[in-house]
Amino acid sequence: MADTLADNGAVAPADGPDTGHDYDGIRELDNRLPNWWLASLVGAIVFGFAYWTYYQVFHAGPTEMAAYHAELAQAERAAKALQAAHPLDDATLVAMSKKPAVVAAGSATFHSTCAACHGANAQGLIGPNLTDAYWIHGGRPTxxxxxxxxxVPAKGMPTWGPVLGATRVQQVVAYLLTIRDTDVPGKPPQGQLYQTAIAPGGK
Ligand code: HEC
Structure with missing residues (x-):
């Protein structure tokens, strides 16, 4: 494997047969390709052919798109089953109201979105006082x-579900559960008395 000096003085390896092609002093040698390189080339061709035959000729396996849709459908079924097994009940909302991070998020939403009508301390303004034990539309968490x-669009209470999305609505309700029955002085009570202490399960 002795290196030779080309005409222009550059060093060129001279271990393969010279093809006789010379481009401005750059000679083309017909070197043997390393075995590992040949093996990966042949391997890629064989794999590609087998893959193509399997998926495109015989349609023996699902395409990536079909596999993706199948996985998506399965995840949806799992989510539905989970929801059916654990509906968002009073107990879940009460449990959320005991999680500081959830309550903090709910408080932020309340102060940015609801305080204008219900007051900064939820003491009532245009909308009713949310800190008393009286509820026009029911005081159960659900x-x-x-x-x-x-x-309650007819009475001036906007529909927040589509605006905030389920998560933020749940957070703000969790926040309301931490301030109900605290009786912040403000708008006088409206609606029916809902007593947490005698409510089913104390909810
Ligand atoms: C544009 C004013 C306005 C905004 C903003 C508003 N509300 Fe209200 N809300 C009202 C009014 C008015 C009522 C009373 C409806 C009625 O009399 O039936 C009400 C009623 C309620 C009630 C029922 C109270 C009861 O006694 O049953 C709850 C709970 C409530 N709002 C929560 C919220 C929350 C949470 C937000 C923010 C995401 C919010 N509101 C934003 C005006 C508003």
């Missing part, structure tokens, strides 16, 4: 969730 989600 009832409050329903009121906030669907609103």
């Amino acid at each position: 009832e409050i969730l329903h009121t906030v989600t669907s609103g």
Whole structure:
């Protein structure tokens, strides 16, 4: 494997047969390709042919798109099953109201979105006082969730479900559950008395 000096003085390896092609002093040698390189080339061709035959000729396996849609459908079924097994009940909302991060997020939403009508301390302004034990549309956690989600458009309470999305609505309801029955002085009570202490399960 002695190196030779080309005409222009550059060093060129001289281990393969010279093809006789010379381009401005750059000679073409017909070197043997390394075995590992040949093996990966042949391997890629064989694999590609087998892959193409399997998926495109015989359609023996699902395409990536079909596999993706199957996985998506399975995830949707799993989510639905989970929802059916654990509907968002009063207990879940009460549990959320005990999580500081959830309540903090709900408080932020309340102060940016609801305070204009319900007051900065939820003491009532255009909308009712949300800190008393009286509720026009029901004081159960799931009832409050329903009121906030669907609103009472005829009475000036907007429909927040589509605006905020389910997660933020749940967070703001969790926040409301931490301030109900705190009786911040403000708008006088409206609606029916809902007593947490005697509500089913204390919810
Ligand atoms: C544009 C003013 C306005 C905004 C903004 C508003 N509300 Fe209201 N809200 C009202 C009014 C008015 C009512 C009373 C509806 C009625 O009399 O039936 C009400 C009622 C409610 C009730 C039912 C109270 C009860 O006694 O049953 C809840 C709960 C409530 N709002 C939560 C919220 C939350 C949470 C937000 C923010 C995401 C919000 N509201 C934003 C005006 C508003």
